Amino acid sequence: MSCCDEFSRATLFHRAASAGRGLPGIEPGMPEPAGTGLSRRTFLLRGAGVALSVYGASKLSLRALDEGVAQAAPPERVLVSLYLAGGADTISVLYPALDPAYARLRPTLAIPPAAGATFPDDPRMRWHPAAGSLATLYGEGKLAALPAVGYTNADQSHFTSRHYYEVGATDAHLRTGWLGRYLDLVGTPDNPLQGLSLDGALAPPLASAKAPVGALSSAGGYTFAAPGVGSTVAGRLQEALAPLGAAPATDATLAAARRVVAQVDSLRDSLVPFRSIASPVAYPDSRDAFPSRLAGLAALLGAGLPIRVVAMRAYGQYDTHSDQPEALASGLQLTADSLLAFQRDLEARGLADRVVTLVWSEFGRRARENASRGTDHGAAGVGFVVGNRVVGQVVGGFPSLADLDELGNLKPTADFRGVYAALLEQWLGFDAGGVIPDASSFARPALIR
């Protein structure tokens, strides 16, 4: 499987090296991800507090953050954002097995009708063979399927379309994520766990203007070891972080670095009980961290930590320009199986009524396959909403293969901003008007019971 240039650092590197004239322009006019609006200079000139308040630091002291986390009550409801990177092919995830146009548009990629589980509400449709766990969740009424979510005049750039989804608007200049703006309105100034990224760096949907949010590589892996220190000193090693973080500094950048070290110590203390996660259910066995991150998240929620919103990336590479069947099946299998395990974990912990997960991708694939056993960037894409309280039905309807747009792409049957507004209002109980620009113009699908 190969993906396009935007997804291939190696391709860019080698092309630049061979051309000998510097790196190519990756994409003219591409938007910066939410949270990157502050350049390094701005970051320094405006003081560390502003930048670090976006990415997990704050102006508050370690003690204030400790108290903030300790005093924050676990929210009644938690929303998890899960990103399928690259633009997942919606008409493979839920495929119109009996539509003659499907076989015509996908002469080599069409999945045989008998390969996938029948979609109960529409006998023409099938679940991808690797998406059996999603079929299970749908059968239990715990999954809403969005087979053609998108927006009009879809941008087919990974950067731009992903940015739109991350900020909750078709605005290339917006610098805060939609979940970050939500936290700005309902969050507290001293709880960096209220918005948690599990991908090792801040996820742009969580980028806020003032509410501190945390970024964590995994709930169970936040440890600090050093070579040649032995068990005796290793046990004390992390005690050095608190005094390093608490020492005074007059230089703004040094003070900011100290605050981060202090927050590392604070976060590490919060997560100590989760180093060896004992999940009540079995997660898929994988070398990838995705299943264990979900297991860790369930443990964090089970421990009552004050987490409101979470953002992370799913397993898999969905930018399937070539050899799509193998790549899609691999990503979809582990992602779907892990999601089912996560749901079972939440149920076992008594948390299933408190957590809803939104699965999204920046666009779908073109209806007609290309000459490389793959598909190119399209428009409407696939989405899911998973949880006990979800209305388990199809949202927006299946896209028509007989009514493609002028580029041969699927037309959306649900707008992603309407989905966000519905989750904000129906799940989080918050007026979407303050979070989603022009929210009143988007119809809200019924997502939550």
Next chain:
Amino acid sequence: VENPKHPSFLVGKLWGSFVAVPPDASTERTLERIYVQSRYRIRPLLEAILRHPLLYEGPRLVKPPVVHTAGMLRALGTGLVNGEVWAGLGQAAGQRLFYPPDVGGWDDSRWLDTATFRGRWQLAAQVLTPLALSPGAPAADQPSDPGPLLDRALAFWGRPTVTPETAAALRGWAAAALADATTTAARRQVSVMVENALRQLVAVSPDYMTA
């Protein structure tokens, strides 16, 4: 280079990579003139920036992870043994060279947060692993007091500047760790471990991560 705004753009970009505050108008004009009169050569411009007092006296910058790592390797006179490992750790620290949206890495305002700090910690551990002192074989001149141990750890890194507050925090921590050893023999062993630990802590200290 034909664009009339090219010299000012380049000067601003290059200056911002080294100095945390913008140049005053006079400095900016001087730098642009150096660049243009040198027939658009980078080296004279870079030399002028590197000689400017603000580089040394101005506010600090957060070191990008690549610069942080290069500094460690340069101080030790070692090279990259395994580029693949480095690339993975660099990503954990928040920087993937040549990865969009800019060729310098992902986002230079995100160099430090609770996740990327751990990446820097791992980078330092990776650099230090082959050079770790053996606690089982302390050298004859192995010190066992916090002050000399910190001094040796700083010397190991080529004596980077650390603030008195950071030095005091590290000495205090070392004293507490050494106190765990109750016999002379144990203290000799633990002192080696503490020295290894101080190397690690210096490399991820707020002072070393900024410059």
